[in-house]
Amino acid sequence: MAEPVTTQVKTLNCQNCGAPHDYLEGEAVLTCAHCGTTTMLAGYDNIVKIESSFLLPPRLSENAAVAAARDWLGKGFHKARDLANDASWQNIHGVVLPYWIVRTRAKTMWRGQKRRTREEGTGSAKKTIEWWEPVQGDFSETYTWPVYARENSAEYWGLDLLKPGSRCIFPDWRKFALGFGAGSGSTPNTSILEGREPFQVDKVNEAGMKIVNGQITSDRAEQTGRNDIISKHDGMAKSKADRITDCDTVVTVEGVDLVYLPMWELEYAWGGKTYRMLMNGFTGKVVAAEYPVGRKAKLVVFDTLFGILAAIFLLAGVFGDNAAWALVAGGVCAGIAILYSVLTGSKKS
DSSP: OOOOOOOOEEEEEOTTTOOEEEEETTOOEEEOTTTOOEEEEEETTEEEEOSOEEEOOOOOOHHHHHHHHHHHHTOSTTBOTTHHHHOEEEEEEEEEEEEEEEEEEEEEEEEEEEEEEEEESOGGGOEEEEEEEEEEEEEEEEEEEEEESSSOGGGSTTGGGGSTTOEEEEEEOTTOTTOTTTTOEEOOOOOTTTTOEEOOHHHHHHTTOEEOOBOSOHHHHHHHHHHHHHHHHHHHHHTTOSEEEEEEEEEEEEEEEEEEEEEEEEEEEETTEEEEEEEETTTOOEEEEEEEBOHHHHHHHHHHHHHHHHHHHHHHHHHSSOHHHHHHHHHHHHHHHHHHHHHHHTSOO
């Protein structure tokens, strides 16, 4: 049997205050728990003091984070009734996580083709003519692109979802097939740097949060940010034409900053299932979350769909040729909607 792999604990004296602090092998961005000085291990015997490490100061205590989470759960059409009051909070952890923020401007030039068609002829000679029309264009974006300064972003649920455009809100429709993901949301392209201030370890300690060291150096973070943005722009370009024949993105990096983000990890139980939430401890906003969809939303979606079908069939019965068949179909759709409402109305979710 193979021996278990253990991570070696090392010690480094702070370059500012001289206090020793332990770190794990593989960690490369270290913050002193005594004075808050941050250093980067950039190679063998190469210790670099990071002059500009920032902190988004924690503003929410654990109790305040739970209160903000309950407030979020109590709002929105899709959420289950009484979710805010009935949610049972299980695991709550406060961590201050290291992020490299890559400040960039990105411009993309693209060329492609759009499919065009037209009808020619009449009767049996009618045919569809297809051709491809060349199109091109460009677009630009500015980013403060977040790169998690550790190897495994999955160690804290939801961290990958900080990247602009990521799906970050996950409604649980359970077995209701007509939800089609309604009620979900995506991460906006907002600046994580807003509100930053010089790192102060006292504010972290006062909030009762744990500082997590980084593992990725600034050079590697810059390259990761470039690659992520190019990939995002490739996807944006593909939405502008049926075929993309050329796509060139130039990413100009204006700077890379180390910012520590306070995050509250929260788990809650409801209806026999466990859901996760990640909250920004500085803004009090939900970064990512899962939540159960309530019966009211399901009733509205189901009844609206079958109500429309019933109306279509009933109109066809009045004005169409197969009146009897259409009227029966309309009545069946209306009956299904009524039956579903009766059966679902007494349920909690």
